[in-house]
Amino acid sequence: MSSMQKYISNTVKSIPPSGIRKFFDLVSQTEGVISLGVGEPDYATPWHIREACFHSLEQGYTMYTSNSGLLELREEIAKYMKKGIGIEYNPEDEILVTVGVSEGVDIALRSLIEPGDEVLIPDPSYVCYGPGASLSYGEPVSLPTYDEDEYRLRPDVLESKITDKSKVLILGYPNNPTGGIMHKEDLEALVDIIVKNDLIVISDEIYSELTYNGKHVSIASLPGMQERTVVLNGFSKAYAMTGWRIGYACGHPDIIGAMTKIHQYTIMCAPIMAQKAALEALRHGEGEMRKMVEDYNYRRKIIVSEFNEMGLTCFEPKGAFYCFPSIQKTGMTSEEFCEKLLIEEQVAVVPGNAFGESGEGFIRCCYAASVSNIEQALERMSNFCIRHIK
Amino acid sequence: MELEKEILKLIENNSQLTAKNLAIMLDESEEKINFIIKQLEQDKVILGYNTIINWEKVDGEGVTAMIDVKVIPQREVGFNSIAERIYRFPEVRSVNLMSGTYDLSVVVFGENMKDVANFVSQKLSTLEHVQSTVTHFILKTYKKDGYLFDEPEEDKRLVVSP
Numbered sequence A: 001m002s003s004m005q006k007y008i009s010n011t012v013k014s015i016p017p018s019g020i021r022k023f024f025d026l027v028s029q030t031e032g033v034i035s036l037g038v039g040e041p042d043y044a045t046p047w048h049i050r051e052a053c054f055h056s057l058e059q060g061y062t063m064y065t066s067n068s069g070l071l072e073l074r075e076e077i078a079k080y081m082k083k084g085i086g087i088e089y090n091p092e093d094e095i096l097v098t099v100g101v102s103e104g105v106d107i108a109l110r111s112l113i114e115p116g117d118e119v120l121i122p123d124p125s126y127v128c129y130g131p132g133a134s135l136s137y138g139e140p141v142s143l144p145t146y147d148e149d150e151y152r153l154r155p156d157v158l159e160s161k162i163t164d165k166s167k168v169l170i171l172g173y174p175n176n177p178t179g180g181i182m183h184k185e186d187l188e189a190l191v192d193i194i195v196k197n198d199l200i201v202i203s204d205e206i207y208s209e210l211t212y213n214g215k216h217v218s219i220a221s222l223p224g225m226q227e228r229t230v231v232l233n234g235f236s237k238a239y240a241m242t243g244w245r246i247g248y249a250c251g252h253p254d255i256i257g258a259m260t261k262i263h264q265y266t267i268m269c270a271p272i273m274a275q276k277a278a279l280e281a282l283r284h285g286e287g288e289m290r291k292m293v294e295d296y297n298y299r300r301k302i303i304v305s306e307f308n309e310m311g312l313t314c315f316e317p318k319g320a321f322y323c324f325p326s327i328q329k330t331g332m333t334s335e336e337f338c339e340k341l342l343i344e345e346q347v348a349v350v351p352g353n354a355f356g357e358s359g360e361g362f363i364r365c366c367y368a369a370s371v372s373n374i375e376q377a378l379e380r381m382s383n384f385c386i387r388h389i390k
Numbered sequence B: 001m002e003l004e005k006e007i008l009k010l011i012e013n014n015s016q017l018t019a020k021n022l023a024i025m026l027d028e029s030e031e032k033i034n035f036i037i038k039q040l041e042q043d044k045v046i047l048g049y050n051t052i053i054n055w056e057k058v059d060g061e062g063v064t065a066m067i068d069v070k071v072i073p074q075r076e077v078g079f080n081s082i083a084e085r086i087y088r089f090p091e092v093r094s095v096n097l098m099s100g101t102y103d104l105s106v107v108v109f110g111e112n113m114k115d116v117a118n119f120v121s122q123k124l125s126t127l128e129h130v131q132s133t134v135t136h137f138i139l140k141t142y143k144k145d146g147y148l149f150d151e152p153e154e155d156k157r158l159v160v161s162p
Helices: A003-007 A019-028 A047-058 A071-085 A100-112 A129-135 A155-161 A184-196 A253-266 A272-284 A286-310 A334-345 A371-388 B002-013 B019-025 B030-042 B080-087 B113-124
Strands: A095-098 A118-123 A139-144 A166-172 A200-204 A229-234 A247-250 A363-366 B063-071 B092-097 B104-110 B130-137
Touching: A019 A334, A047 A272, A071 A095, A071 A247, A071 A272, A095 A100, A095 A253, A100 A129, A100 A166, A100 A200, A100 A229, A100 A247, A100 A253, A118 A129, A129 A139, A129 A166, A139 A155, A155 A184, A229 A253, A247 A253, A272 A286, A286 A371, A286 B019, A334 A363, A334 A371, B002 B019, B002 B030, B019 B030, B063 B113, B080 B092, B080 B104, B104 B113, B113 B130
Parallel strands: A118 A139, A118 A166, A166 A200, A200 A229
Antiparallel strands: A095 A247, A229 A247, B063 B104, B063 B130, B092 B104
């Protein structure tokens, strides 16, 4: 142990490094890699949004905003939420502009969790939920979801994991890494359990616009759920604005108020230029966004069809831009598979176990890549499977 | 008709998409896609499959000029007859009828400036009904058919995102 390790808090030491990060180090040392490992759009932010940011800078918008974010942005978010998921939020005290959904997850958990409280997290899920719960001195509890259920959270699984310490349920649908979504009836089946056990839901809906063949349903829109749900969303995925770090949280004024307290003492406010760009995205970005989503939809169909053909069975993801094929026929663990694939064919995909135990035996492939890159990657993967599927 | 439009939109952006991939993307059979494409070719909806090339990067040879042409329209055929005579010259890449201060916009390609000058002075301006021409040489192409020539948008993402 190096000399400074003794100063690091035990809470931080207890958190394992991200599985994605570990794999990233290996990928960076390999040349000629085609990557399906990137969890972000392959588009740059639409030009008119970038242009709006330049314009705002020229106008001298370089200062702090209110802790909660520009009021005009919160008003626009309120309109978007009303139109998109049918919920009314008061822009004055029910909406907080955050530095991406990641900050939203962090401050929502820190606002809600007492030491020892249990945080229920579907598995596999995005990598930040579990460590986020631990950093809030809570206990992450994994709720396994299954390939055969298309990774929807089953009410019996939820019920079986609830104890008197359970306080928060995190739902991240459409789901990263599986592409699974929750239909209205799936969510309805959870509501009674949530209410009966007095749980608060943190609903990460960053991929809500990337829902194919239907419309995204937010659990907050179901009767009795608005006040016990914190909806998190942002601009990274739908508007190709990952690097801007801009998102928002909507919920009951007491919870948003608590989150704002932490936000004001740590972040102060989201950068004004990103807020100005987000405003442009909401006001004029829908057309470009729809075009991108249509494109992901086409790529999704190609990748799923090819994976099934090469023997990596894969259910059709209904949201986000990932598919999650099974690699069980190769007999390898997901880490072995990814390392071998990288070394033998120079294709980067992410091991499923990076997203939780239930992800073992699967890999995450992002199809936000050009059709020619997808085709090339699939060809290489097909050669790999011919050699390794017995 | 909707399916035809979908196919056209997709191959307009990427003519290299295979019929197999188009079939998967549009939830149709490969046979049907092939049939529709053949039909569109026969009906002259699809006129060809071009590649956009930045020739400056290969050899820098060749000159393109845009020529504004004023013509006297003819009875009954208007501008069509003269446009037809112009577009049949092999040097001519495109001809458009324009509103505004001149009538036809003609794009001409030649091996060098002398070629283009000869074409204009000897073939184009000597045509009956051509009143005047103004030749603009293209010095540099920044964008063509939606593609940026100088600064293609590279994928700046990390290979695996955090």
